[in-house]
Amino acid sequence: MSNASTAAPETMQWDSRARRMVVLWLPLSCFLLILLFPFYWMTITAFKPDAELYDFATHNPFWITSPTLQHIRKLLFETAYPSWLMTTMMVSVGATTLSLFASTLGAYAIQRLRFRGSQYVGLAIYLAYLVPPSILFIPLATMVVQLGLFDSPMALVLVYPTFLVPFCTWLLIGYFKSIPYELEECALIDGATRLQILRRITLPLAVPGLISAGIFSFTLSWNEFIYALAFIQSSENKTVPVAILTELVTGDVYQWGALMAGSLMGSLPVAIFYSFFVDYYVSSLTGAVKE
Amino acid sequence: MDATTAPLHWSKTRPPPTLLARIFDNKAVLIIACLLPAVGLLSVFLTYPLGLGIYLAFTDTTIGRRGAFVGFENFEYLLTDPIFWNAVFFSVFYTSIATIGKFGLGLWLALLLNQHMPFKSIIRAIILLPWIVPTVLSAIAFWWMFDPQFSIISYVFVDVLGWRETNINFLGSEWPARFSLIGANIWRGIPFVAISLLAGLQTISPSLYEAALLDGASPWQRFRFITFPMLLPILAIVMTFSIIFTFTDFQLVYAITRGGPVNSTHLLATLAFQRGIPGGELGEGAAIAVSMIPFLVFATLFSYYALARRKWQQGEGND
Numbered sequence: 001m002s003n004a005s006t007a008a009p010e011t012m013q014w015d016s017r018a019r020r021m022v023v024l025w026l027p028l029s030c031f032l033l034i035l036l037f038p039f040y041w042m043t044i045t046a047f048k049p050d051a052e053l054y055d056f057a058t059h060n061p062f063w064i065t066s067p068t069l070q071h072i073r074k075l076l077f078e079t080a081y082p083s084w085l086m087t088t089m090m091v092s093v094g095a096t097t098l099s100l101f102a103s104t105l106g107a108y109a110i111q112r113l114r115f116r117g118s119q120y121v122g123l124a125i126y127l128a129y130l131v132p133p134s135i136l137f138i139p140l141a142t143m144v145v146q147l148g149l150f151d152s153p154m155a156l157v158l159v160y161p162t163f164l165v166p167f168c169t170w171l172l173i174g175y176f177k178s179i180p181y182e183l184e185e186c187a188l189i190d191g192a193t194r195l196q197i198l199r200r201i202t203l204p205l206a207v208p209g210l211i212s213a214g215i216f217s218f219t220l221s222w223n224e225f226i227y228a229l230a231f232i233q234s235s236e237n238k239t240v241p242v243a244i245l246t247e248l249v250t251g252d253v254y255q256w257g258a259l260m261a262g263s264l265m266g267s268l269p270v271a272i273f274y275s276f277f278v279d280y281y282v283s284s285l286t287g288a289v290k291e
Numbered sequence: 292m293d294a295t296t297a298p299l300h301w302s303k304t305r306p307p308p309t310l311l312a313r314i315f316d317n318k319a320v321l322i323i324a325c326l327l328p329a330v331g332l333l334s335v336f337l338t339y340p341l342g343l344g345i346y347l348a349f350t351d352t353t354i355g356r357r358g359a360f361v362g363f364e365n366f367e368y369l370l371t372d373p374i375f376w377n378a379v380f381f382s383v384f385y386t387s388i389a390t391i392g393k394f395g396l397g398l399w400l401a402l403l404l405n406q407h408m409p410f411k412s413i414i415r416a417i418i419l420l421p422w423i424v425p426t427v428l429s430a431i432a433f434w435w436m437f438d439p440q441f442s443i444i445s446y447v448f449v450d451v452l453g454w455r456e457t458n459i460n461f462l463g464s465e466w467p468a469r470f471s472l473i474g475a476n477i478w479r480g481i482p483f484v485a486i487s488l489l490a491g492l493q494t495i496s497p498s499l500y501e502a503a504l505l506d507g508a509s510p511w512q513r514f515r516f517i518t519f520p521m522l523l524p525i526l527a528i529v530m531t532f533s534i535i536f537t538f539t540d541f542q543l544v545y546a547i548t549r550g551g552p553v554n555s556t557h558l559l560a561t562l563a564f565q566r567g568i569p570g571g572e573l574g575e576g577a578a579i580a581v582s583m584i585p586f587l588v589f590a591t592l593f594s595y596y597a598l599a600r601r602k603w604q605q606g607e608g609n610d
Contacts, residue, residue: 028403031396032414035421035481038432041443045435056446098332106329109322121326128333130532130591131341132539134560135584138567138577139343140336142352162337165329193316223425225542226560230568241427245546256435263428274423278416282486 039267045260046071053257071257072265081262083236084243085269091153091228091239092221095160099217100210103165107172108198112184122173129166136162137230144231151233159231160221167220168213175209176202212280215273222270240266345584347577354571365578375579378557382583385473385558386538392477393533394526397484402518404485405492415486422482430546433475437461437547465555468548472556476543484529491525492518531594535587559583 045053047067052059059065075081109115110122140159141150149155179202187197203210228239235247244262248255315321348365352358369375404415421429436443438461445458461471495518503513541560544550550557550565557565559579567576 024403024406024408027399028408028414031400031403031481032417034478035418038429038436038478039420039424041436042429042432054441056441056450061443061446102328102332105325105327109325113318113322113325115318115322121330125329125333128337130535130587131337132535132560132583132587134539134541134563135344135580135587136337136340138563138573138580139340139347141568142347142573143336143340143343158332159336161332165332169329193312194318194321195312195315219423223427225425225427225545226564229545230564241425241542244431245427254435256438256441259431260435263431266428267424270423270425271420274419275416278419279412282412282415282419 042260042264042267045256046264048257050257071255071261074255074258075261075265079247079258079262080236080243081240081265084238084240084247085265087153087237088222088239088241088266089269091156091160092218094153094157095164095221096214096217098157099161099164099168100214102161103168103172103213104203104206104210106165107169107176108202110169111173111176112202113194122169125166125169127166129163129170131162133163133224133226137226140227141230150231151237153232153237153239155231156221156224156228156239159227160224163224164217164220168217171213171216172206172209175206179205208280211277212283215277215280218273219270344577345581347574348581349578350574352573352577354568354573358574361574365575366582368575369578369582374554374557375562377554378559378562378579379582381469381556382538382558382586384469385476385540386534389473389476389480389537390530390534392473393480393484393537394530396477397481398488398522400481400485401488401492402514404489415489419482419486421479426479426542427546429479430475430543433471433478434462434547437471439463462548463552465552468552468556472544472547475547476537476540479543480533480537484533487525487529488522491522495521527594527597531590534590538586538590539583 044062044064047069048064049066049068049070052065106125110118110125144150144155144159147155149158183201183205184197187201188194192200222239223241224239225241228242229246232238232242235243238247240262244259244266248259248262315324347358349360349362350358351361351364400418404411404418408414435441439458442458442461444461445455448455449458460467462468499517499521500513503517508516538558539560540558541564544556544558544561545564548556550561559582563576563579565576566572566579570576
């Protein structure tokens with residue numbers, strides 16, 4: 001509990017420890033509690049036997065007395081969960097790779113190769129981000145059918161870049177901007193071709209940007225719902241979020257244990273992935289907003 | 292390097308790599324080659340479908356049958372459809388209340404996080420979690436928390452605090468269902484707003500606050516005359532994004548209520564999906580989706596002009 005204050009020394013008298021407790025730590029703890037509670041509830045439900053799940057009178061609902069793996073076992077061995085996970089992973093990796101390729105080159109052209117109208121191309125790509133999937137899914141569904149890609153994860157790999165490319169390009173333009181022009185000019189004078197400059201100088205220096213664009217793309221693809229819901233029909237080709245909602249909800253009796261186990265295990269890969277790169281994530285998010 | 296231009300040269304008598312390198316060294320060629328993947332993808336899968344969607348809205352296309360042009364028939368029908376008007380109402384209501392909630396609480400959280408405290412980076416990392424986890428999966432957790440019989444919220448109110456006599460039927464009737472969805476949306480939106488506004492707060496120079504303190508400004512005055520005006524540009528951008536994505540939200544409502552009870556929680560997006568995909572009426576679904584466009588254009592222009600006006604004001608007043 002530090003008593004350092006952002007304000008100047010004059011405020012120290014009234015910015016006492018008790019006051020700080022009330023204005024900072026109390027509201028902050030409430031925020032943390034509320035923001036984390038659904039995850040706690042999800043986790044605890046996933047390991048609760050059914051008997052405890054539906055009996056608040058004899059069991060404290062906030063705790064588990066006899067944890068069980070039955071829901072997770074059911075999920076892994078009685079549903080197609082492993083194949084949903086595989087599909088989601090493949091789609092996310094595919095869409096991320098494609099988007100990174102397209103947006104790195106695009107951002108490089110817009111930011112480093114300066115041409116007449118490059119600003120407008122940048123603006124157009126930025127505006128593309130403001131076109132939400134819920135407007136596009138119906139025409140895209142008809143296109144996917146015509147292309148013979150209905151029910152194929154390939155459709156998702158091709159369509160996800162519509163929201164990934166604008167986002168990544170925007171992020172990478174900011175990164176390219178931070179690389180000094182002098183480095184490229186020196187290389188040009190030394191007789192390097194523009195492709196060599198891109199490969200040997202600009203790209204290596206933009207690696208932090210590429211990593212954050214990659215993380216964002218991966219989590220956004222993992223999260224995507226409406227396209228996956230509209231374009232995929234067969235159970236084994238569904239992505240985790242869609243499959244959990246459409247395959248695990250059967251009839252009127254909800255299998256809350258299995259549903260929560262599925263939600264928990266669908267969230268974990270992203271959460272783990274995120275925890276490795278959290279600093280990139282926070283800094284690029286704040287950086288992107290500052291731009 | 293680039294799949295679209297390379298075969299063109301290879302198909303000729305396989306020029307030596309130096310020539311290829313020289314072609315790419317031409318700035319114009321390189322610009323086109325670099326922009327092609329991004330612009331190509333966006334034209335085929337975004338611009339074209341956007342146009343196609345608007346066209347479909349004027350046809351009576353159904354799944355498996357190519358439709359004929361019917362003019363404004365879909366829209367005329369929708370104007371008489373109470374479910375559509377209900378979706379319009381709820382979309383606006385949902386967006387307004389959720390945006391106010393997200394920005395009020397998010398700003399508060401950002402101000403808290405902007406103070407010096409131990410474990411700052413860990414706290415920030417934890418706070419972003421609701422935003423990282425796939426929306427549908429956390430929405431399912433909310434669905435379970437809103438269960439009529441076994442809701443943990445009802446348990447706390449009835450059995451722990453003794454505030455109420457009976458369980459709340461969160462999703463069973465119109466208004467509780469609407470506010471349950473708004474609550475879940477606010478929960479999910481707070482982290483993004485808080486982290487973005489925190490970034491804005493960190494760009495404000497501490498010397499401004501020191502000067503204000505010397506002048507004897509109260510905490511409220513410091514917020515009103517320094518923090519808020521300095522934060523406004525970022526606030527406007529983040530708010531535009533938030534309004535657009537809340538208005539066109541789909542996942543949360545689809546996962547928790549699917550528009551029920553009795554169509555009272557349909558957003559335009561969920562209604563468009565219901566009519567268009569399982570209902571098969573692609574034309575009508577497209578018309579519902581297209582009717583979101585004027586709102587989006589309005590939201591974008593509003594923030595654009597608000598920002599431009601702000602810049603003009605600052606230019607006049609300060610320099």
